Amino acid sequence: MIRNEPKITPELVAQHGLKPDEYERFRNLIGREPSFTELGIVSAMWNEHCSYKSSKVHLRTLPVSAPWVIQGPGENAGVIDIGEGLACVFKMESHNHPSFIEPYQGATTGVGGILRDVFTMGARPVACLNALRFGDPSHPKTRSLVAGVVAGIGGYGNSFGVPTVGGSIGFHSRYDGNILVNAMAVGIAKTDSIFYAKASGVGLPIVYLGSKTGRDGIHGATMASAEFDENSEEKRPTVQVGDPFSEKLLLEACLEIMRKGCVIAIQDMGAAGLTCSAVEMGAKGDLGVTLDLNKVPTREEGMSAYEMMLSESQERMLMVLKPEKEKEAEAIFRKWGLDFAVVGHTTDTLRFIVQHGGDEMANLPIKELGDEAPEYKRPFTEPKKLPVLDPASVPAPSSIGDALKKLIGSPDLCSKRWVWEQYDHLILNNTVQRPGGDAAVIRIENGPRALAMCTDVTPRYCEADPFEGGKQAVAESWRNLTAVGARPLAVTDNLNFGNPERPEIMGQFVGCVRGIGEACRALDFPVVSGNVSLYNETQGRAILPTPTIGGVGIIEDLGKSASLAFKAEGETILLIGETKGWLGQSSYLATVIGKEEGAPPPVDLALEKKNGDLVRALITGKLVTAAHDLSDGGLLVALAEMAMASGIGAKLDAPPAGLPAHAYWFGEDQARYVLTATPANLAAIEARAKATGIILTRIGATKGKELTLPGEHPILVQALHALHESWLPAYMAGPAG
Amino acid sequence: MKSAVVVFPGSNREGDVARAIELTSGRKSEMVWHADTSLPKGTDLVVLPGGFSYGDYLRCGAIAARAPIMDAVREHANKGGLVLGICNGFQILCESGLLPGVLARNAKLKFMCREVYLRIERSDTPWSRRYNAGAVIKVPVAHGEGNYLADAETIARLEGEGRVLFRYVSPEGKLDPAWNYNGATNAIAGIMSEKLNVLGLMPHPENHVDPAVGPTDGRGFFESIKAALEAA
Numbered sequence A: 001m002i003r004n005e006p007k008i009t010p011e012l013v014a015q016h017g018l019k020p021d022e023y024e025r026f027r028n029l030i031g032r033e034p035s036f037t038e039l040g041i042v043s044a045m046w047n048e049h050c051s052y053k054s055s056k057v058h059l060r061t062l063p064v065s066a067p068w069v070i071q072g073p074g075e076n077a078g079v080i081d082i083g084e085g086l087a088c089v090f091k092m093e094s095h096n097h098p099s100f101i102e103p104y105q106g107a108t109t110g111v112g113g114i115l116r117d118v119f120t121m122g123a124r125p126v127a128c129l130n131a132l133r134f135g136d137p138s139h140p141k142t143r144s145l146v147a148g149v150v151a152g153i154g155g156y157g158n159s160f161g162v163p164t165v166g167g168s169i170g171f172h173s174r175y176d177g178n179i180l181v182n183a184m185a186v187g188i189a190k191t192d193s194i195f196y197a198k199a200s201g202v203g204l205p206i207v208y209l210g211s212k213t214g215r216d217g218i219h220g221a222t223m224a225s226a227e228f229d230e231n232s233e234e235k236r237p238t239v240q241v242g243d244p245f246s247e248k249l250l251l252e253a254c255l256e257i258m259r260k261g262c263v264i265a266i267q268d269m270g271a272a273g274l275t276c277s278a279v280e281m282g283a284k285g286d287l288g289v290t291l292d293l294n295k296v297p298t299r300e301e302g303m304s305a306y307e308m309m310l311s312e313s314q315e316r317m318l319m320v321l322k323p324e325k326e327k328e329a330e331a332i333f334r335k336w337g338l339d340f341a342v343v344g345h346t347t348d349t350l351r352f353i354v355q356h357g358g359d360e361m362a363n364l365p366i367k368e369l370g371d372e373a374p375e376y377k378r379p380f381t382e383p384k385k386l387p388v389l390d391p392a393s394v395p396a397p398s399s400i401g402d403a404l405k406k407l408i409g410s411p412d413l414c415s416k417r418w419v420w421e422q423y424d425h426l427i428l429n430n431t432v433q434r435p436g437g438d439a440a441v442i443r444i445e446n447g448p449r450a451l452a453m454c455t456d457v458t459p460r461y462c463e464a465d466p467f468e469g470g471k472q473a474v475a476e477s478w479r480n481l482t483a484v485g486a487r488p489l490a491v492t493d494n495l496n497f498g499n500p501e502r503p504e505i506m507g508q509f510v511g512c513v514r515g516i517g518e519a520c521r522a523l524d525f526p527v528v529s530g531n532v533s534l535y536n537e538t539q540g541r542a543i544l545p546t547p548t549i550g551g552v553g554i555i556e557d558l559g560k561s562a563s564l565a566f567k568a569e570g571e572t573i574l575l576i577g578e579t580k581g582w583l584g585q586s587s588y589l590a591t592v593i594g595k596e597e598g599a600p601p602p603v604d605l606a607l608e609k610k611n612g613d614l615v616r617a618l619i620t621g622k623l624v625t626a627a628h629d630l631s632d633g634g635l636l637v638a639l640a641e642m643a644m645a646s647g648i649g650a651k652l653d654a655p656p657a658g659l660p661a662h663a664y665w666f667g668e669d670q671a672r673y674v675l676t677a678t679p680a681n682l683a684a685i686e687a688r689a690k691a692t693g694i695i696l697t698r699i700g701a702t703k704g705k706e707l708t709l710p711g712e713h714p715i716l717v718q719a720l721h722a723l724h725e726s727w728l729p730a731y732m733a734g735p736a737g
Numbered sequence B: 001m002k003s004a005v006v007v008f009p010g011s012n013r014e015g016d017v018a019r020a021i022e023l024t025s026g027r028k029s030e031m032v033w034h035a036d037t038s039l040p041k042g043t044d045l046v047v048l049p050g051g052f053s054y055g056d057y058l059r060c061g062a063i064a065a066r067a068p069i070m071d072a073v074r075e076h077a078n079k080g081g082l083v084l085g086i087c088n089g090f091q092i093l094c095e096s097g098l099l100p101g102v103l104a105r106n107a108k109l110k111f112m113c114r115e116v117y118l119r120i121e122r123s124d125t126p127w128s129r130r131y132n133a134g135a136v137i138k139v140p141v142a143h144g145e146g147n148y149l150a151d152a153e154t155i156a157r158l159e160g161e162g163r164v165l166f167r168y169v170s171p172e173g174k175l176d177p178a179w180n181y182n183g184a185t186n187a188i189a190g191i192m193s194e195k196l197n198v199l200g201l202m203p204h205p206e207n208h209v210d211p212a213v214g215p216t217d218g219r220g221f222f223e224s225i226k227a228a229l230e231a232a
Helices: A008-013 A020-030 A038-047 A094-102 A105-119 A141-159 A232-239 A244-259 A273-284 A305-310 A323-335 A366-371 A399-409 A459-464 A466-483 A503-522 A586-593 A605-620 A634-644 A659-665 A679-692 A717-730 B013-026 B071-079 B090-097 B152-160 B219-230
Strands: A070-072 A079-082 A086-094 A126-133 A163-169 A180-190 A206-211 A263-267 A288-292 A318-323 A339-347 A351-354 A359-365 A431-433 A438-442 A450-456 A487-496 A525-531 A544-553 A571-576 A626-629 A650-652 A674-677 A696-702 A706-708 B003-007 B030-033 B047-048 B082-086 B103-106 B110-120 B138-141 B147-149 B164-169 B186-193 B197-200
Touching: A008 A020, A008 A038, A020 A038, A020 A359, A038 A273, A038 A305, A038 A359, A038 A366, A079 A487, A079 A525, A079 A544, A086 A105, A086 A263, A086 A450, A086 A487, A086 A544, A094 A141, A105 A126, A105 A141, A105 A180, A105 A244, A105 A263, A126 A141, A126 A244, A126 A438, A126 A450, A126 A466, A126 A544, A141 A163, A141 A180, A141 A244, A163 A438, A163 A450, A180 A244, A180 A487, A180 A544, A206 A323, A232 A438, A244 A318, A263 A273, A273 A288, A273 A318, A273 A351, A273 A366, A288 B013, A305 A351, A305 A359, A305 B186, A318 A323, A323 A339, A351 A366, A351 A659, A351 B110, A359 A366, A399 A586, A399 A634, A399 A659, A399 A717, A399 B152, A399 B197, A450 A466, A459 A466, A459 A503, A459 A544, A459 B152, A466 A487, A466 A503, A466 A544, A466 A605, A487 A503, A503 A544, A571 A605, A586 A634, A586 A659, A605 A626, A605 A674, A605 A679, A626 A634, A634 A650, A634 A659, A634 A674, A634 A706, A634 A717, A634 B152, A674 A679, A674 B103, A674 B110, A696 B082, A706 A717, B003 B013, B013 B047, B013 B219, B047 B071, B047 B090, B071 B082, B082 B090, B082 B219, B090 B103, B090 B197, B110 B186, B147 B186
Parallel strands: A086 A525, A126 A163, A288 A351, A487 A525, A650 A706, B003 B030, B003 B047, B047 B082, B082 B197
Antiparallel strands: A070 A079, A079 A086, A086 A180, A126 A180, A206 A318, A206 A339, A263 A318, A288 A339, A351 A359, A431 A438, A438 A450, A450 A544, A487 A544, A571 A674, A571 A696, A626 A674, A650 A696, B103 B147, B110 B138, B110 B164, B164 B186, B186 B197
16 A cells, blocks of 8 residues: 655646656556655656656767677766776766755765766776866856865765876856866776676565665755756755765775675666666666665664655665675675665566555556656757858967967966865876876776876867867867877767757757767767766856767877877977867967857868877877877967976977968867977888878977077976966965855 | 785775885785784784775774774884884874874865975985985875874974984975975974884875886885895
């Protein structure tokens, strides 16, 4: 007998984020009025965050396979084969809404959640990355949000014991009301011991492991599926609290019972906690699940079934264990001081039954809870194409040197040392390339192989042209991996957008996904995991479309990889790719001129592949001494970064005739890299470029302690360095917002 | 050289230090669980590794200092055995009374992971015989609570007895507040017990030992220990 209190009213349905027609769909599905607990369960399963109801139809168009893909989207994380019996398990996920409301805990639980996704699959996490977007620096909340989010990411990762090795941070007024916190975790597992959520076997015990269940985070996923309004601050109680210590214990205990062969299926309790994890385990295995909530370890007395089913308390896992190994698994969990309780069993009824205090609180068809979730083909409008800017129409700066100083000292392009020094980026002793390069490089076991990883997106481009912007995010990720000498393997995507019920926002989403799909196909760089975060919008003002791409690649031999720092004086500087001086939507235009105009640079994917393949071949052939991809700020910013990383200057040649100097130095044409080489290797490099028809230009030489441009005052590298390092610490030392 | 690395719930650099010991001495370490009450037979060196024991939700190291294994560690120290506490291990040594003083929050109240310069104050110790006195090495730190504090009398005693082994300095080896990034009293980065057999330090020499990953200034530290144990 299902108790039904309180009564289901239209208001109650609306409070659960369900539209009237969605509620009707559910009522028809079960053939009666749901109980209050059932309403909670369906609201958890059918919200945007968990059901992907607006995005699913488009996500299906993404390429998800390659010979090296072991597991694509749909599991806790993506899995790729990296050779020698090892797999890389990785995923990125957003924690945007909670981080705006409570930045420290929002960020910590974002990191905790993504780490769990990775070790749930049997992998030991080896690195974390993130992608952060904040509002305009002058916005009164920005400073405290930056401080809280950074402290939270560090607070979790540092204690858990995984190096946080890379990421990206940007500022823009469009994030004033909705910041973005995208966290990525990368782990390594053995290819023959990957664990999945799919349960198998009838009548097997379902085991609850980890921390106790409390009242925190109830409706977290529902919150993340709605816009903010003026009362958003009141949503603080929906934010969970992270405990990295428990997570570290949970990691060690889970890996230990996996090693001992105890586990049949495992699912972490993330968004919508017990509900989502139990339903997924059952539905994936074509099994029913019965839960007895009296057995669930709770932090407080008197929790209702509704509260337990919707709690998002952190650091919890659900498993199906081999019955003969149950005692062994329990002993391991007790050793680590963690809760262990049999809370239910699998059935052959395909029903999801929740019992509490002797009453049946829910009895729902388990497959339909997921499969029959609404799916929308939301209307969308094609974004208007913006005109291509003629470089000559963009004003020149007072001097190239001043513009460079402005760019490298700007919030977006300045050094983020203030941030990454708060992250332990060295623990585990495998961090070969630290934050600040094109991609982080993490040694695999004792080497010489390594993983390269990075996060990228240029939201300004995506806003101006979602399709090209989506392509560019993937291309830049692929380039960054290539620039360290890695072979790019796969990506995880974290798609952050505004309200999909608005056709123009949906247009941005559709355009970006198409662009991502096209680029991933062209570059053989499949999407193996990801996350969609919609409704990043406050009072009708949406964020810039921000499809963050987290890329992973493999370096076969660290001795044949590259970093961006100049290595020695007297080397030749080479530019790969063609420079047309594209200034539309460039950093130069935005930061120096103060305008965001025109079409963003188009991405020629065939050219990207050709140029990148050559760069990688030159690096692995040990023909070049440094490599750096060109992105925000163009050629001169890239050269300045190479100089600042080394303290070595450069003497640079004049721009080609017919191109305005500022367009040459700051244009953001794609598919370009800067390399350095010793004079002895030049002929071989140029022959390789010529043979493949790739444009390669000698543009100067490393020299002295200054950047010397024709017709400009020499710029001291040390002075650039000081400017580059100063903005963020100075800003953060300012008054609290 | 037989090393025992104590693992507390929340330790997280036990693998790093064991790897550094193996790389420099060729010998594997034994991992010892916090709930054990004795050390493996023949242990020469006990290591309390970095991490966040028990989450460090209370004062750092305060709970670990009371773990069952700590009686055996104390006994080992009292018999003159080598005990090394790195980062959280240093905090545990202070909390357990094996070393004086405390480690307060960094002066800027933030966790800091960066390379620092350390001056080796003397070379006639089991921990530093492979360095010259006055040498400057570059090793990383990664902590939020490394600001060494003690009363004036204790500081005077530590200094008077030559028990400060490492100090934060500039790359040229000069004392300079700008390079004492956590605000430690007298720029103290590491101190020893009276008999010099117990050392606590905040920096992580174990993360700078492998040329495949980066700088190797920390190798001398582990090679010193090995040499000291072989000479004994």
